[in-house]
Amino acid sequence: MDDIRKIDIPRVRFTTSHPRDFDDHLIEVLAKGGNLVEHIHLPVQSGSTEILKRMSRKYSREHFLDLVRRIRAAVPNAVLTSDIIVGFPGETEEQFEETLTLVREARFASAYTFIYSPREGTPAAGMVDDVAAETKKKRLARLNALIAELSYESHREMEGQIVEVLVEGESKNNAEVLSGRTRTNKLIHFEGPKEWIGQFVQVRVTESKTWYIRGEVVDSAVAAG
Numbered sequence: 001m002d003d004i005r006k007i008d009i010p011r012v013r014f015t016t017s018h019p020r021d022f023d024d025h026l027i028e029v030l031a032k033g034g035n036l037v038e039h040i041h042l043p044v045q046s047g048s049t050e051i052l053k054r055m056s057r058k059y060s061r062e063h064f065l066d067l068v069r070r071i072r073a074a075v076p077n078a079v080l081t082s083d084i085i086v087g088f089p090g091e092t093e094e095q096f097e098e099t100l101t102l103v104r105e106a107r108f109a110s111a112y113t114f115i116y117s118p119r120e121g122t123p124a125a126g127m128v129d130d131v132a133a134e135t136k137k138k139r140l141a142r143l144n145a146l147i148a149e150l151s152y153e154s155h156r157e158m159e160g161q162i163v164e165v166l167v168e169g170e171s172k173n174n175a176e177v178l179s180g181r182t183r184t185n186k187l188i189h190f191e192g193p194k195e196w197i198g199q200f201v202q203v204r205v206t207e208s209k210t211w212y213i214r215g216e217v218v219d220s221a222v223a224a225g
Contacts, residue, residue, distance in 0.1 A: 002029045005036050010200065011166065011183065016041045020058045022067055031074040038075055039185040042067070043083035047102030048095035051088050056123045061102060068106045079109045079154065079184035086143055087116040087136030089127035096139050103146055109154040109184075110211075111147050115140050148210050155208035158186070162218055165203045167196045179212075187212040 004012055012035050017026065019042055030036050042064075046052050049060040071078055084103070086096060103111070115136045118125055163182045171177040171189050178192045180201070189212060190203050202219035 001026065001036065002032075005029065005032060005034050007035070009035055011035055011037050013037050013039055013185065014041075016043060019044065019064050019067055022071075024070065027071055027074045030071075033075075037183040037185070038078045039081070039183065040071060040075075040078055041081045041083075042106075044102065044106070045083060045085050046088060046091075046095070047099035048091070051091055051095050054090065054124070054127075055088065061098065065102065065105060077184070079186070080106060081185070082106070082108045082111040084111050084113050084143060085116050086113065086139040087131040089116070089124055089129055089131065091116075091131055100143065100146055103143070104150070107154070108147065108150060109186075110151050111143075113140060113143050113147065152208060152210045155186070155205075155210075155213045158205045158213060159208055160205060162202050162204050163188070163215075165190075165201050165215075167192070167199055167201055169197055170194070188215050189213075190215045190217055192217050 001014065014030065014036065022042070030040070044064055045055055045057060047061055049062070052060060068080065071080070082103075084099060086099070116124075116129070116131070118129055163186075165180040165182055165188055167178050167180040169179065171179045174189075176191065177189050178194075178196060179187060179189050180203075182188060188203060188205070190201075192201070196217075201217050203215040204218050205213050205215045207214040
């Protein structure tokens with residue numbers, strides 16, 4: 001990663017390290033910034049140490065939260081995202097609640113969330129899938145509601161800021177609007193000519209939504225990406 005940082009590429013997004021392999025040296029390298037962006041994807045899967053053990057994840061809830069603290073200390077503006085599974089075999093209501101409290105403490109800006117289903121060749125394949133389907137659905141809905149709340153909060157904090165955006169193309173819902181990504185992987189919509197696609201522009205965040213933000217370009221005089 002330290003060598004990649006020296007390559008003349010405007011942005012490098014690091015996806016994904018297993019939390020057990022994310023050490024202080026990697027944090028030190030990512031903290032150098034430059035083309036290494038401040039978005040870090042850390043798939044936690046569960047907030048319960050017991051469930052993590054049954055998943056053979058090789059780290060505990062405490063280890064993961066300590067990792068989050070160390071990352072935020074070194075990269076204060078880091079935006080963290082994750083992968084989370086609900087309804088793993090044997091997951092109790094209390095263990096699911098542990099996932100919710102971890103998500104809130106880690107302040108994930110977004111997450112890929114899944115209902116557990118057996119996968120051949122995994123340690124869980126031989127376990128009894130004993131969490132009711134309806135329970136899984138309710139837990140997923142509660143988790144997604146929390147993720148949406150945290151996503152909106154993170155966008156509210158950005159209002160008024162000027163951010164660097166890589167223009168990716170037209171908005172899927174409005175051809176008159178462009179969309180792009182910030183260094184922290186936030187989706188942002190703004191007006192501008194199609195010639196900006198593939199370029200970096202400076203955008204002021206004007207409005208926050210749950211899953212995206214809106215803004216206005218303040219400077220487009222930059223080199224193409």
